Amino acid sequence: MLQGKCVDTGGSTNLTKGELYYLFPHGGHAYCASRFPRPGSHFGTYQKNHFELVDVSIDTPMQVLNKYLARVVKPPSHFYRIDEEYIITEPRADGYYSVFFKHRPDGSPIGAYKRTECFERIVNHEESVKDTATIFEVGDIVEIIDASLIRHKHYENGEQATVIENFYGCISIKRNELVDRKDISSVLLIGDELQVIRKVGSRPVLEAVMVNDKQEKVNQTTKIECEISEIVKLPVKK
Known part of the structure; x- marks a missing residue:
């Protein structure tokens, strides 16, 4: 898997100079750039000269980021609503944190942001799962x-x-x-x-x-009550 540091944004507002991106070859002269290690999550295609490849063969294993149950306090886009709850990770080395649906914390992220004021952490995700059953x-x-x-x-x-x-x-x-x-x-x-x-x-x-x-129990009860009523109404022998 390729990773590259942006050396020239080329006027694109999606790229930030100096940041690392996952790169996936697109033809012979371009890369699809992504903030996540999946081709399907790329946000655009750019000429190769916008990036400087980084040797990832000696990189340490990917860091496992802690996840938190968080509440929206300042929506980062029109997709979110104030007080909605999501699962977010702690920031990566590049400053971005990922956002997941609350009911799909292990699914694909639905966004990645740098602005820390968008979400308010409530509790560690593992603790929130334990508390849910109670x-x-x-x-x-x-x-x-x-x-x-x-x-x-x-x-x-x-x-x-x-x-x-x-x-x-x-x-x-x-x-x-x-x-x-x-x-x-x-x-x-x-x-x-x-x-x-x-x-x-x-x-x-x-x-x-x-x-x-x-309903079946109600019907049984009604039947018993009717039988008792009929018994009560039987004529008494003299």
Whole structure:
């Protein structure tokens, strides 16, 4: 993998003189430049004479950057909204830090910025993941906000479910509604998967355990009450 230091911006506002970039050959006379070691993340194509190649064969292993749960306080672009939460890294050697979706902290970064005033750190990401499991209790009603990580076709964004178990940082959820009149199995969420749901309410624990059987229990109760009523009304022999 090639890395190069910008020696001439050529009037481009995307390049900064003296900064290192990952370079990917584009034809015989140009490079695609990126701040990340992936060709698909490049931000432009530039003539080779804009860069001075750096020998990366003797570089130390890539530094593992700490990640933090952070809140937007000054949006770096129109994509962000104040008080939204994201995962950010600590700054790299070039001063840039990466931004990730809160529910996809190990996915591809959605941006890289130098301005430190854009985000306010809340807590270390590892601690935030540990704390996530503790905010859900049996009986809580949750909304699915990213069903792609659940990998269950009957759990979609916007659907609601109920927490039916919470043990050792893992929780099980079950959809509140039947699908095609069928009971849908519960789903176990672990670690970062807990970021795909958010609490929207709660219900009694007994009711939560039997969410999809509630109507059946009501019908059984009504049937029993009717039978008792009929017994009471039987004529008494004299």
